[in-house]
Amino acid sequence: MLKLESLDFLDGCRLLITGGTGSLGKQLTRTLLEQSNIDAIIIYSRDEFKQFEMQNMFPGEDDRARLRFFLGDVRDEQRLTMAMERVDYVIHAAALKQVPAAEFNPFEFVKTNILGAGNVINAALHNNVKNVIALSTDKASNPINLYGATKLCSDKLFIAGNHYSGLKQTSFSVVRYGNVVGSRGSVIPFFLEKRKEGVLPITDPRMTRFWITLEEAVAFVLNALREMRGGEMWVPKIHSMKITDLADVISPECEKPVIGIRPGEKLHEIMITPDESIQTFAFDTHYIVTPSHRFTSTIPAPEYFLEQGGEPCDDRFYYSSDNNHLWLSRDEIASMICALDLPAAREWAAELRN
Numbered sequence: 001m002l003k004l005e006s007l008d009f010l011d012g013c014r015l016l017i018t019g020g021t022g023s024l025g026k027q028l029t030r031t032l033l034e035q036s037n038i039d040a041i042i043i044y045s046r047d048e049f050k051q052f053e054m055q056n057m058f059p060g061e062d063d064r065a066r067l068r069f070f071l072g073d074v075r076d077e078q079r080l081t082m083a084m085e086r087v088d089y090v091i092h093a094a095a096l097k098q099v100p101a102a103e104f105n106p107f108e109f110v111k112t113n114i115l116g117a118g119n120v121i122n123a124a125l126h127n128n129v130k131n132v133i134a135l136s137t138d139k140a141s142n143p144i145n146l147y148g149a150t151k152l153c154s155d156k157l158f159i160a161g162n163h164y165s166g167l168k169q170t171s172f173s174v175v176r177y178g179n180v181v182g183s184r185g186s187v188i189p190f191f192l193e194k195r196k197e198g199v200l201p202i203t204d205p206r207m208t209r210f211w212i213t214l215e216e217a218v219a220f221v222l223n224a225l226r227e228m229r230g231g232e233m234w235v236p237k238i239h240s241m242k243i244t245d246l247a248d249v250i251s252p253e254c255e256k257p258v259i260g261i262r263p264g265e266k267l268h269e270i271m272i273t274p275d276e277s278i279q280t281f282a283f284d285t286h287y288i289v290t291p292s293h294r295f296t297s298t299i300p301a302p303e304y305f306l307e308q309g310g311e312p313c314d315d316r317f318y319y320s321s322d323n324n325h326l327w328l329s330r331d332e333i334a335s336m337i338c339a340l341d342l343p344a345a346r347e348w349a350a351e352l353r354n
Contacts, residue, residue: 009226029043044083046073054069109147133228138270141271155174159174159291173230177236178209200254232290239326245330
């Protein structure tokens, strides 16, 4: 279980979250309001209704005093630059994410996920932001679909952003993790609804995935934001799950036809490739992949990670959802579903208790 460490570094600071009305942005906001002395949290997103809904989630007077809502798109560099005035930290969570939609609307994904990343970098440099963390995905590692390719390009842009900081001292790093349990569009809400029809379609019984809870994702992102030096890619040590185990836990009696892997989908996800192993250091709770190029002294050398307790990974190492040594048991999967704040999950949990 990834634990949230001290948030003292945020005392009196201002933090901006792009795509802040998403699942992670909401949980980040809740955690920061409850557990930090942050001065302001700026939610930057393009959907006014989602911002309205999020405002109503935090009705307390103190919460409202520390929350700011800024309508804008990451495609708009001028608007981003304005929103980042006097901002100390940025968490970049905005992205287009649906794999099939990317294949039908490729340049829309390029404009948001790649050109938008460039705009975030430029706006942060312009405003002398201290640290910027960009959120990535396991689909960016050895990508086979356009969404993953755009996120890989985004990752490379943020790492390279450190070479442009100069005297500004703005640092950029990337956090890469797997599927967030219960997030919109994920398989758990899908299965919880489909079980009512008596059928849970399985793409492939061999399929595995990395899973991380929303609370763990928030803890890992904030810990990385505090500890980052610039240029690192942070990868958490998290659990894998078999898709068949998930289906059996949700509904053992349902029919489970095998429908085949969908276009652009992998049998197993990978977060660190064999080619990245020589740049990777293992820590107790995570891995750090160091940049392949160091064009500036602001990016720490490998010796720094050794001094911090990192263990160099073997050159044959790779981190995949099928070779993971951490696996969720069926009891752990059930507990994880029961903890979700979803109507379908609460209904399922109530049936389980009865």
